[in-house]
């Protein structure tokens with residue numbers, strides 16, 4: 334019996350196929366993030382025996398099973414139609430042929446299947462050839478109209494694998510971007526943007542702008558900033574690299590940003606010109622590095638780097654208790670005093686705790 338070498342299960346069925354990214358990655362000789370297996374028939378019924386069932390969705394014919402500590406998605410073969418372009422497709426048939434299942438996919442290199450029983454590759458669309466030539470090719474002319482998120486997925490795979498768009502696919506992308514239907518599922522667009530730009534690639538960003546893929550989010554013209562965002566993020570790590578790229582776009586209204594993401598954007602947009610070190614400090618103190626980098630790229634690099642490299646390390650030592658000990662009653666005056674000491678300290682970072690106390694004493698005299 335053939336033993337799967339990607340996951341550790343034994344099965345003699347000739348209806349089980351590795352499918353999609355896992356086959357592509359296997360042929361590229363790289364490890365896959367996740368393993369997808371399709372069963373020609375009802376996967377929920379057949380595949381539960383492979384391990385502990387983590388989750389199942391009989392309406393979609395999918396089941397997630399923990400196989401030897403690894404979560405594997407088993408899906409029934411299914412056919413879909415895009416009743417509403419740009420939105421999730423409707424499943425028309427569960428348990429269709431392998432060929433029908435493959436034809437609903439995004440790119441030929443993601444439409445390869447590999448028999449679990451024999452290891453044989455099933456290639457209905459020329460995916461192996463495209464993989465060899467390192468090109469991404471859609472399966473039909475309406476592919477981007479059905480699902481424009483594929484344009485961003487294409488960008489992601491181009492950057493991840495160093496692939497190029499096959500010429501006709503490039504033309505279809507251009508055509509679509511010249512006639513965008515903005516009624517699309519932005520939840521999925523956002524997911525793909527996050528995956529693409531968390532790769533932290535300047536190259537992805539340049540393609541995104543040069544090819545006007547950004548217009549999927551909003552049509553306002555956008556130019557490549559004269560800054561290498563990738564290097565900036567490498568030097569000043571952030572939790573959400575994608576937001577430092579996408580946050581630069583002039584209009585993000587279509588992306589359903591979380592409260593935290595909105596705050597990061599609003600914070601950098603609301604900071605204007607900053608003239609003194611004290612003003613820089615006060616403007617950036619408490620802001621995320623994402624907001625400060627967005628300010629750096631779009632407004633004033635020198636000011637932002639001055640804060641990140643030096644000013645932010647300045648901290649005053651005195652506390653409210655010190656002021657109380659000096660006989661000052663708690664009041665909003667405390668903040669004024671702290672700011673006064675901070676101003677002095679920004680000018681002269683060598684100031685000690687004792688110096689700070691002395692400054693306060695002189696001030697209240």
Ligand code: ATP
Pocket residue numbers: 352353354355365366367369437438439440443444480482483486
């Ligand atoms: P990754 O390594 O990023 O997981 P993947 O190819 O496995 O790459 P998934 O998003 O996990 O990507 O999708 C699994 C498979 O489902 C793809 O290989 C492709 O065949 C199909 N697929 C995913 N998204 C789409 C889409 N928008 N349109 C058509 N097919 C898709």
